[in-house]
Amino acid sequence: MTSGLWIIGYGSLIFKPPPHTEFRLDGYLKGFVRRFWQSSSDHRGTPESPGRVVTLVSLKDIKANKDLLTSVYTHELRHRSEFDDDADILEDDLKVWGCAYYVAPENAEFVRQYLEVREQDGYTLHNVPFHVTSAIPPSIQSKLKQSETGEYFLESSIYIGTIDNKSFIGPEEPLVTARVISGSRGPSGENSEYLLNLGNAIKELEARSSMKDYYLQQLVTSVLELSK
Template sequence: MSHIHQGFWVFGYGSLMWRPGFSFVERRRARLDGFARAFCLSSVRYRGTPERPGLVLGLDEGASCEGVAYRVAREHAEATHAYLREREMVTYAYREAWLPLTLHPEHAGETVEALCYVVRRDHPQYAGGLDLEAQARRIAGCRGPAGPNADYLFNTVAHLREMGVEEPALIALEARVRAHIAEGCTDEGT
Protein backbone atom coordinates (compact mmCIF):
# COMPACT_ATOMS: atom_id res chain seq x y z
CA MET A 1 0.00 0.00 0.00
CA SER A 2 3.01 2.32 0.37
CA HIS A 3 2.93 2.77 -3.41
CA ILE A 4 -0.48 4.38 -3.13
CA HIS A 5 0.39 7.03 -0.54
CA GLN A 6 3.31 8.37 -2.59
CA GLY A 7 1.34 8.67 -5.82
CA PHE A 8 1.58 5.88 -8.36
CA TRP A 9 1.48 4.72 -11.97
CA VAL A 10 -1.42 2.65 -13.31
CA PHE A 11 -1.47 0.68 -16.59
CA GLY A 12 -4.42 0.90 -18.99
CA TYR A 13 -4.78 -1.74 -21.71
CA GLY A 14 -8.55 -1.69 -22.39
CA SER A 15 -11.18 0.86 -21.41
CA LEU A 16 -8.74 2.65 -19.09
CA MET A 17 -6.92 3.78 -22.26
CA TRP A 18 -9.93 5.67 -23.62
CA ARG A 19 -11.95 6.30 -20.45
CA PRO A 20 -9.68 6.49 -17.41
CA GLY A 21 -12.18 8.30 -15.17
CA PHE A 22 -9.56 9.74 -12.78
CA SER A 23 -7.15 12.68 -12.58
CA PHE A 24 -3.56 12.11 -13.65
CA VAL A 25 -0.48 14.28 -14.12
CA GLU A 26 1.16 12.27 -16.90
CA ARG A 27 -0.04 9.93 -19.64
CA ARG A 28 2.55 7.93 -21.58
CA ARG A 29 2.58 4.99 -23.95
CA ALA A 30 4.03 1.95 -22.17
CA ARG A 31 4.77 -1.76 -22.59
CA LEU A 32 4.17 -4.50 -20.06
CA ASP A 33 6.24 -7.65 -20.64
CA GLY A 34 5.06 -11.13 -19.67
CA PHE A 35 1.36 -10.41 -20.24
CA ALA A 36 -0.85 -10.01 -23.29
CA ARG A 37 -4.16 -8.23 -23.82
CA ALA A 38 -6.83 -10.90 -24.40
CA PHE A 39 -10.62 -11.15 -24.52
CA CYS A 40 -10.58 -13.70 -21.73
CA LEU A 41 -13.03 -12.44 -19.13
CA SER A 42 -16.81 -12.83 -19.07
CA SER A 43 -18.46 -9.50 -18.32
CA VAL A 44 -21.56 -9.80 -16.18
CA ARG A 45 -21.73 -6.18 -15.04
CA TYR A 46 -20.57 -3.70 -17.68
CA ARG A 47 -20.70 -5.25 -21.18
CA GLY A 48 -23.05 -8.14 -20.48
CA THR A 49 -25.36 -9.56 -17.86
CA PRO A 50 -25.29 -12.68 -15.68
CA GLU A 51 -27.78 -14.26 -18.12
CA ARG A 52 -25.77 -13.20 -21.21
CA PRO A 53 -22.18 -12.46 -20.30
CA GLY A 54 -20.20 -10.26 -22.62
CA LEU A 55 -16.47 -10.58 -23.10
CA VAL A 56 -13.85 -8.03 -22.00
CA LEU A 57 -10.11 -7.74 -21.91
CA GLY A 58 -7.78 -9.03 -19.27
CA LEU A 59 -4.02 -9.18 -18.93
CA ASP A 60 -3.32 -12.88 -19.42
CA GLU A 61 -0.12 -14.84 -19.89
CA GLY A 62 1.71 -13.72 -23.00
CA ALA A 63 4.67 -11.94 -24.53
CA SER A 64 3.85 -8.25 -24.02
CA CYS A 65 1.13 -5.63 -24.12
CA GLU A 66 1.25 -2.03 -25.33
CA GLY A 67 -0.96 0.40 -23.49
CA VAL A 68 -1.03 3.63 -21.52
CA ALA A 69 0.67 4.46 -18.23
CA TYR A 70 -0.92 7.15 -16.09
CA ARG A 71 0.91 8.84 -13.23
CA VAL A 72 -1.40 9.75 -10.38
CA ALA A 73 -0.30 12.54 -8.04
CA ARG A 74 0.00 11.92 -4.30
CA GLU A 75 -2.95 14.19 -3.49
CA HIS A 76 -5.27 12.09 -5.69
CA ALA A 77 -3.70 8.71 -4.98
CA GLU A 78 -6.04 7.30 -2.34
CA ALA A 79 -9.22 8.47 -4.07
CA THR A 80 -7.97 7.14 -7.43
CA HIS A 81 -7.07 3.78 -5.94
CA ALA A 82 -10.52 3.54 -4.33
CA TYR A 83 -12.13 4.42 -7.69
CA LEU A 84 -10.06 1.81 -9.54
CA ARG A 85 -10.87 -0.88 -6.99
CA GLU A 86 -14.58 -0.12 -7.29
CA ARG A 87 -14.37 -0.21 -11.10
CA GLU A 88 -12.02 -3.14 -11.64
CA MET A 89 -12.55 -5.36 -8.60
CA VAL A 90 -16.35 -5.66 -8.74
CA THR A 91 -16.30 -9.47 -8.92
CA TYR A 92 -12.61 -9.99 -8.03
CA ALA A 93 -11.94 -11.50 -11.46
CA TYR A 94 -8.73 -9.43 -11.51
CA ARG A 95 -5.91 -9.25 -9.02
CA GLU A 96 -3.93 -6.13 -8.34
CA ALA A 97 -0.24 -6.48 -9.15
CA TRP A 98 2.66 -4.03 -9.08
CA LEU A 99 4.59 -4.73 -12.28
CA PRO A 100 7.41 -3.03 -14.19
CA LEU A 101 6.35 -1.03 -17.27
CA THR A 102 8.71 0.24 -19.92
CA LEU A 103 7.73 3.72 -21.03
CA HIS A 104 7.82 4.26 -24.80
CA PRO A 105 11.26 4.92 -26.31
CA GLU A 106 10.59 8.65 -26.66
CA HIS A 107 10.91 8.57 -22.88
CA ALA A 108 14.32 6.82 -23.10
CA GLY A 109 12.85 3.42 -22.22
CA GLU A 110 12.44 4.39 -18.56
CA THR A 111 10.99 1.65 -16.35
CA VAL A 112 8.38 2.40 -13.72
CA GLU A 113 6.46 0.16 -11.35
CA ALA A 114 2.71 0.35 -12.01
CA LEU A 115 -0.55 -0.94 -10.65
CA CYS A 116 -1.93 -3.48 -13.12
CA TYR A 117 -5.16 -5.45 -13.10
CA VAL A 118 -4.32 -9.02 -14.12
CA VAL A 119 -7.00 -11.61 -14.86
CA ARG A 120 -7.37 -14.46 -12.38
CA ARG A 121 -7.39 -17.73 -14.27
CA ASP A 122 -8.96 -19.46 -11.25
CA HIS A 123 -12.02 -17.18 -11.30
CA PRO A 124 -15.35 -18.51 -12.68
CA GLN A 125 -15.50 -15.57 -15.13
CA TYR A 126 -12.21 -16.54 -16.77
CA ALA A 127 -12.99 -17.35 -20.42
CA GLY A 128 -9.55 -17.84 -21.93
CA GLY A 129 -9.10 -20.18 -24.86
CA LEU A 130 -12.17 -19.16 -26.87
CA ASP A 131 -11.45 -19.21 -30.59
CA LEU A 132 -11.88 -16.13 -32.77
CA GLU A 133 -15.37 -17.07 -33.96
CA ALA A 134 -16.67 -17.77 -30.44
CA GLN A 135 -15.28 -14.44 -29.25
CA ALA A 136 -16.79 -12.59 -32.23
CA ARG A 137 -20.29 -14.06 -31.77
CA ARG A 138 -20.29 -13.28 -28.08
CA ILE A 139 -19.03 -9.72 -28.50
CA ALA A 140 -21.43 -9.00 -31.38
CA GLY A 141 -24.44 -10.28 -29.46
CA CYS A 142 -24.03 -8.93 -25.94
CA ARG A 143 -24.71 -5.66 -24.22
CA GLY A 144 -24.76 -4.50 -20.63
CA PRO A 145 -25.35 -1.34 -18.60
CA ALA A 146 -22.21 0.25 -20.14
CA GLY A 147 -23.50 -0.40 -23.67
CA PRO A 148 -22.90 -2.86 -26.50
CA ASN A 149 -19.99 -5.22 -26.02
CA ALA A 150 -18.90 -4.44 -29.60
CA ASP A 151 -18.34 -0.77 -28.69
CA TYR A 152 -15.78 -1.84 -26.08
CA LEU A 153 -13.82 -3.72 -28.76
CA PHE A 154 -14.18 -0.93 -31.35
CA ASN A 155 -13.03 1.77 -28.90
CA THR A 156 -10.04 -0.29 -27.84
CA VAL A 157 -8.92 -0.98 -31.42
CA ALA A 158 -9.47 2.66 -32.43
CA HIS A 159 -7.37 3.89 -29.53
CA LEU A 160 -4.58 1.43 -30.31
CA ARG A 161 -4.60 2.63 -33.93
CA GLU A 162 -4.28 6.23 -32.74
CA MET A 163 -1.24 5.14 -30.73
CA GLY A 164 0.24 3.37 -33.78
CA VAL A 165 -0.22 -0.10 -32.26
CA GLU A 166 -1.34 -2.85 -34.63
CA GLU A 167 -2.55 -6.06 -33.00
CA PRO A 168 -3.45 -8.52 -35.78
CA ALA A 169 -5.61 -10.68 -33.47
CA LEU A 170 -7.74 -7.69 -32.39
CA ILE A 171 -8.02 -6.42 -35.96
CA ALA A 172 -9.24 -9.86 -37.09
CA LEU A 173 -11.70 -9.97 -34.20
CA GLU A 174 -12.99 -6.49 -35.04
CA ALA A 175 -13.57 -7.57 -38.67
CA ARG A 176 -15.52 -10.67 -37.58
CA VAL A 177 -17.65 -8.71 -35.10
CA ARG A 178 -18.45 -6.07 -37.73
CA ALA A 179 -19.39 -8.84 -40.18
CA HIS A 180 -21.73 -10.48 -37.65
CA ILE A 181 -23.39 -7.14 -36.92
CA ALA A 182 -23.78 -6.35 -40.65
CA GLU A 183 -25.33 -9.79 -41.21
CA GLY A 184 -27.71 -9.28 -38.32
CA CYS A 185 -26.13 -12.20 -36.45
CA THR A 186 -25.99 -10.49 -33.10
CA ASP A 187 -27.29 -13.38 -31.07
CA GLU A 188 -24.63 -15.63 -29.56
CA GLY A 189 -26.52 -18.68 -30.76
CA THR A 190 -26.87 -17.68 -34.44
Protein backbone atom coordinates (compact mmCIF):
# COMPACT_ATOMS: atom_id res chain seq x y z
CA MET A 1 0.00 0.00 0.00
CA THR A 2 1.34 3.45 -0.94
CA SER A 3 2.11 5.67 2.04
CA GLY A 4 1.39 9.37 2.27
CA LEU A 5 3.93 11.92 1.10
CA TRP A 6 5.53 14.87 2.87
CA ILE A 7 7.28 17.36 0.60
CA ILE A 8 9.31 20.40 1.71
CA GLY A 9 9.12 23.75 -0.05
CA TYR A 10 11.86 26.37 0.35
CA GLY A 11 11.39 28.14 -3.00
CA SER A 12 8.44 28.36 -5.37
CA LEU A 13 6.63 25.53 -3.56
CA ILE A 14 6.01 27.97 -0.69
CA PHE A 15 3.86 30.30 -2.81
CA LYS A 16 2.83 27.76 -5.47
CA PRO A 17 2.08 24.47 -3.67
CA PRO A 18 1.77 21.12 -5.44
CA PRO A 19 -1.72 19.73 -6.10
CA HIS A 20 -3.66 17.53 -3.67
CA THR A 21 -2.05 18.89 -0.50
CA GLU A 22 -4.10 18.31 2.66
CA PHE A 23 -1.97 20.12 5.25
CA ARG A 24 0.76 22.71 5.30
CA LEU A 25 3.15 23.05 8.23
CA ASP A 26 5.57 25.97 8.47
CA GLY A 27 9.04 25.56 9.89
CA TYR A 28 12.71 25.42 9.02
CA LEU A 29 15.65 23.29 7.95
CA LYS A 30 18.94 23.20 9.84
CA GLY A 31 22.40 23.11 8.30
CA PHE A 32 21.57 24.76 4.96
CA VAL A 33 21.51 28.18 3.31
CA ARG A 34 19.19 29.24 0.48
CA ARG A 35 20.83 30.70 -2.62
CA PHE A 36 19.73 31.72 -6.13
CA TRP A 37 22.65 29.78 -7.59
CA GLN A 38 20.69 27.32 -9.71
CA SER A 39 20.28 28.28 -13.37
CA SER A 40 16.82 27.84 -14.88
CA SER A 41 16.40 27.16 -18.57
CA ASP A 42 12.96 25.54 -18.36
CA HIS A 43 10.86 27.67 -15.98
CA ARG A 44 12.25 31.17 -15.34
CA GLY A 45 14.64 31.37 -18.25
CA THR A 46 15.50 29.72 -21.56
CA PRO A 47 18.43 27.57 -22.76
CA GLU A 48 19.78 30.66 -24.53
CA SER A 49 19.28 32.93 -21.50
CA PRO A 50 18.98 30.96 -18.25
CA GLY A 51 17.39 32.62 -15.24
CA ARG A 52 18.13 31.96 -11.58
CA VAL A 53 16.12 29.93 -9.06
CA VAL A 54 16.85 28.77 -5.52
CA THR A 55 18.61 25.74 -4.21
CA LEU A 56 20.07 24.78 -0.82
CA VAL A 57 23.76 24.55 0.02
CA SER A 58 24.71 22.23 2.87
CA LEU A 59 26.99 23.04 5.80
CA LYS A 60 29.33 20.24 4.70
CA ASP A 61 29.80 21.85 1.26
CA ILE A 62 30.12 25.32 2.78
CA LYS A 63 32.97 24.26 5.06
CA ALA A 64 34.81 22.70 2.12
CA ASN A 65 34.67 25.76 -0.15
CA LYS A 66 36.16 29.16 0.74
CA ASP A 67 33.89 31.09 -1.65
CA LEU A 68 30.78 29.45 -0.19
CA LEU A 69 32.05 30.20 3.30
CA THR A 70 32.63 33.86 2.44
CA SER A 71 29.03 34.19 1.27
CA VAL A 72 27.77 32.69 4.53
CA TYR A 73 29.88 35.07 6.62
CA THR A 74 28.49 37.95 4.56
CA HIS A 75 24.86 37.02 5.24
CA GLU A 76 23.96 34.29 7.75
CA LEU A 77 27.02 34.81 9.99
CA ARG A 78 27.36 38.56 9.47
CA HIS A 79 27.78 39.05 13.24
CA ARG A 80 30.94 36.90 13.27
CA SER A 81 34.49 37.37 12.05
CA GLU A 82 35.61 35.46 8.98
CA PHE A 83 38.61 34.38 11.03
CA ASP A 84 36.47 32.36 13.42
CA ASP A 85 37.18 28.65 13.43
CA ASP A 86 34.99 27.08 10.74
CA ALA A 87 34.64 24.01 12.90
CA ASP A 88 32.60 26.15 15.29
CA ILE A 89 29.84 26.61 12.69
CA LEU A 90 26.99 24.32 13.71
CA GLU A 91 23.80 23.22 11.97
CA ASP A 92 21.85 25.43 14.38
CA ASP A 93 23.72 28.46 13.01
CA LEU A 94 22.21 27.96 9.55
CA LYS A 95 18.43 27.79 9.29
CA VAL A 96 16.17 28.16 6.26
CA TRP A 97 12.48 29.02 6.50
CA GLY A 98 10.14 26.81 4.50
CA CYS A 99 7.03 24.69 4.67
CA ALA A 100 6.04 21.03 4.45
CA TYR A 101 2.96 19.72 2.66
CA TYR A 102 1.22 16.43 3.32
CA VAL A 103 -0.30 14.47 0.44
CA ALA A 104 -2.61 11.54 1.19
CA PRO A 105 -1.62 8.02 0.00
CA GLU A 106 -4.14 7.95 -2.86
CA ASN A 107 -2.54 11.07 -4.42
CA ALA A 108 1.09 10.45 -3.52
CA GLU A 109 2.20 8.86 -6.79
CA PHE A 110 0.50 11.56 -8.90
CA VAL A 111 2.25 14.31 -6.92
CA ARG A 112 5.60 12.50 -7.15
CA GLN A 113 5.31 12.45 -10.95
CA TYR A 114 4.20 16.10 -10.99
CA LEU A 115 7.26 17.12 -8.95
CA GLU A 116 9.64 15.07 -11.11
CA VAL A 117 8.63 17.29 -14.03
CA ARG A 118 8.57 20.53 -12.07
CA GLU A 119 11.98 19.95 -10.44
CA GLN A 120 13.79 18.38 -13.39
CA ASP A 121 16.49 20.95 -14.17
CA GLY A 122 19.32 19.63 -12.00
CA TYR A 123 17.34 18.83 -8.84
CA THR A 124 17.52 15.47 -7.08
CA LEU A 125 15.42 14.02 -4.28
CA HIS A 126 16.72 13.90 -0.70
CA ASN A 127 15.34 13.24 2.77
CA VAL A 128 16.04 15.70 5.59
CA PRO A 129 14.51 16.62 8.96
CA PHE A 130 12.06 19.52 8.89
CA HIS A 131 11.42 21.33 12.18
CA VAL A 132 7.83 22.46 12.66
CA THR A 133 6.96 25.87 14.14
CA SER A 134 3.28 26.22 13.21
CA ALA A 135 0.30 24.81 15.08
CA ILE A 136 -0.15 21.09 14.40
CA PRO A 137 -3.67 19.73 13.85
CA PRO A 138 -4.37 16.89 16.32
CA SER A 139 -5.27 14.59 13.43
CA ILE A 140 -1.68 14.60 12.10
CA GLN A 141 0.36 14.79 15.31
CA SER A 142 0.89 11.03 15.14
CA LYS A 143 2.57 11.46 11.72
CA LEU A 144 5.35 13.59 13.27
CA LYS A 145 8.34 12.76 15.42
CA GLN A 146 9.26 14.55 18.64
CA SER A 147 12.74 15.39 19.89
CA GLU A 148 13.92 15.06 23.49
CA THR A 149 13.20 18.76 23.94
CA GLY A 150 9.61 18.32 22.76
CA GLU A 151 10.16 19.89 19.33
CA TYR A 152 8.11 18.35 16.52
CA PHE A 153 9.85 17.41 13.30
CA LEU A 154 9.36 15.13 10.32
CA GLU A 155 11.56 13.35 7.82
CA SER A 156 10.52 14.74 4.49
CA SER A 157 11.30 14.56 0.78
CA ILE A 158 13.00 17.61 -0.65
CA TYR A 159 14.42 18.54 -4.06
CA ILE A 160 17.89 20.09 -3.98
CA GLY A 161 20.19 21.17 -6.77
CA THR A 162 23.46 19.99 -5.22
CA ILE A 163 26.74 21.76 -5.97
CA ASP A 164 27.77 19.04 -8.44
CA ASN A 165 24.68 19.24 -10.65
CA LYS A 166 25.05 20.70 -14.15
CA SER A 167 22.82 23.72 -13.46
CA PHE A 168 24.59 24.90 -10.30
CA ILE A 169 26.41 28.10 -11.20
CA GLY A 170 28.36 28.46 -7.97
CA PRO A 171 28.93 31.49 -5.73
CA GLU A 172 27.72 34.69 -7.36
CA GLU A 173 27.54 38.23 -6.00
CA PRO A 174 23.92 39.24 -5.25
CA LEU A 175 24.07 42.21 -7.64
CA VAL A 176 25.21 39.95 -10.50
CA THR A 177 22.37 37.53 -9.69
CA ALA A 178 19.92 40.43 -9.50
CA ARG A 179 20.86 41.59 -12.99
CA VAL A 180 20.32 38.10 -14.40
CA ILE A 181 16.94 37.82 -12.64
CA SER A 182 15.85 41.27 -13.81
CA GLY A 183 16.47 40.36 -17.44
CA SER A 184 15.19 36.79 -17.51
CA ARG A 185 11.86 35.27 -18.45
CA GLY A 186 10.81 31.68 -19.16
CA PRO A 187 7.73 29.51 -19.77
CA SER A 188 6.63 30.01 -16.14
CA GLY A 189 6.92 33.79 -16.29
CA GLU A 190 9.22 36.61 -15.24
CA ASN A 191 12.21 35.58 -13.15
CA SER A 192 11.71 38.66 -10.98
CA GLU A 193 8.15 37.52 -10.21
CA TYR A 194 9.54 34.28 -8.76
CA LEU A 195 11.98 36.18 -6.54
CA LEU A 196 9.48 38.78 -5.32
CA ASN A 197 6.81 36.16 -4.57
CA LEU A 198 9.35 34.20 -2.55
CA GLY A 199 10.52 37.34 -0.78
CA ASN A 200 6.96 38.19 0.29
CA ALA A 201 6.30 34.61 1.45
CA ILE A 202 9.48 34.50 3.56
CA LYS A 203 8.72 37.92 5.03
CA GLU A 204 5.45 36.51 6.39
CA LEU A 205 7.30 33.60 7.99
CA GLU A 206 10.01 35.87 9.39
CA ALA A 207 7.40 38.00 11.14
CA ARG A 208 6.94 35.17 13.65
CA SER A 209 10.56 35.02 14.83
CA SER A 210 13.94 36.75 14.81
CA MET A 211 15.28 34.48 12.06
CA LYS A 212 16.05 36.56 8.95
CA ASP A 213 17.21 35.70 5.44
CA TYR A 214 19.56 38.63 4.79
CA TYR A 215 20.74 37.19 1.48
CA LEU A 216 17.19 37.08 0.13
CA GLN A 217 16.46 40.57 1.44
CA GLN A 218 19.50 41.98 -0.37
CA LEU A 219 18.56 40.24 -3.61
CA VAL A 220 14.98 41.56 -3.49
CA THR A 221 16.21 45.10 -2.79
CA SER A 222 18.67 44.94 -5.69
CA VAL A 223 16.04 43.71 -8.19
CA LEU A 224 13.59 46.41 -7.10
CA GLU A 225 16.30 49.04 -7.54
CA LEU A 226 17.10 47.76 -11.02
CA SER A 227 13.42 47.93 -12.01
CA LYS A 228 13.16 51.68 -11.31
